[in-house]
Amino acid sequence: MENLHRRTMHTSACALLLGCVALLSPCVQGQTPVPTSAEAMALEQQGKLEEAAQAWRTVIQHNPNDAAAYASLGVVLSKEQKYPEAAKAYRKGLALNPKLPGVQLNLGLAEFKQGQFDAAIPPLRAALTADPHNLQVTALLGLSYYGAKHFVEASKYLRVVAEADPANTELHQTLAQSCLLAKEFSCALDEFRKLQQIDPNSAAVHIFIGEALDGQGKTEEAITEFQAALKLSPQEPNLNFGLGYLYWKAHQYDEAIAAFQAELAIDPKSAQALTYLGDIAMKKDDPEKAMEYLRKATALRDDMRLAYLDMGSILVDQKQYPEALAALKQAVKLDPDQPDAHFRLGHVYTLLGDHAAAEKEFATVRELKQKDEKREEDVASKLKSASP
Secondary structure: OHHHHOOOOOOOOOOOOOOOOOOOOOOEEOOEEOOOHHHHHHHHHOOOHHHHHHHHHHHHHHOOOOHHHHHHHHHHHHHOOOHHHHHHHHHHHHHHOOOOOOHHHHHHHHHHHOOOHHHHHHHHHHHHHHOOOOHHHHHHHHHHHHHOOOHHHHHHHHHHHHHHOOOOHHHHHHHHHHHHHOOOHHHHHHHHHHHHHHOOOOHHHHHHHHHHHHHOOOHHHHHHHHHHHHHHOOOOOOHHHHHHHHHHHOOOHHHHHHHHHHHHHHOOOOHHHHHHHHHHHHHOOOHHHHHHHHHHHHHHOOOOHHHHHHHHHHHHHOOOHHHHHHHHHHHHHHOOOOHHHHHHHHHHHHHHOOHHHHHHHHHHHHHHHHHOOOOOOOHHHHOOOOOO
16 A cells, blocks of 8 residues: 555755864875865865865874864765765764764764664754754654654654644645554544645545544544545555455454455455455354465465464364464464463363463463453554554
8 A cells, every 4th residue: 555555755954064163284294285174175165075075084084083074074975975974974073072063963864864763863852952943853853753663752743843834745644644653543633634625535545534533443434434545546455455454343244355355356465355354254153264264364474363363263173283283372473462362372282281381371361461451453553554
């Protein structure tokens, strides 16, 4: 669904030139004159970036403690798009003088442009501390948190810049996605409703609204949104699956079957659609058909927890205990915090006479239930919304 469901956020931010750079006195080593800071800056202004970078390196070689020279070298390297080297120069400059103006922002930009979002966050936070009302820094920090998949923090900062720029639809969409992925569903719904006013015929916005509604427990309303999206984009991969999953949650199994079959008509290798068709067949007491679907699903993907859980249950009923044990162990491995697989695994161990192993699994079940965490998955998690 990436072609419709996700839009990549592009942010352009120019590296800031340092205002004050100490001039070094020229000196002579043999017959070769050492370039001054002024000469290095002149080369940069002329667009001779490679020569400018070499000039700054020579300045640094003759004065290794010149923090401003490291920072200026970083600026030139950034202009050359040599961001890893630029970041290294900025860090060296900050190590010599942590109060160099503008360098934290430049370092954050260099890391951001590499896609090193976690590394960009600390210098951007420092830059925002130095200039709390700088919306450019606020936006970059929010986008870095988003890229690093820290969605709660991302929504905090993106909300500030989105309020200051109500016409920026890409920014509001990123804020809405951050809220959705942070499970701040009211925020997500508000933002997506604004986007819907701008483009009422966007299938993607209907999907997002459906995800937010489902996150609020309004599954029937979510179904309506997915149905609207499907009318606008009937061949969109994964969309029929999303609708089917919502029907499945609402125990509307016949409608779910139709949606999953429609998904398979578009994508015959949809392991998720096969898994839920198998689950419904099991619920309808058709273990042979269920196993056919489930085996196909696990042959396509080895991370389908529900498929292994259901296979384990069916194999137990068929008294194929070693095979059931293997399937349930895989289900536990995929999500050890779900008590159902532990319980069924404990049951198999009991049937096999391994009471110590059974008690261990049942103890885990009791421990997990004490946490009293409701972990029902919403449709957004199934559609893999976290794709910044």
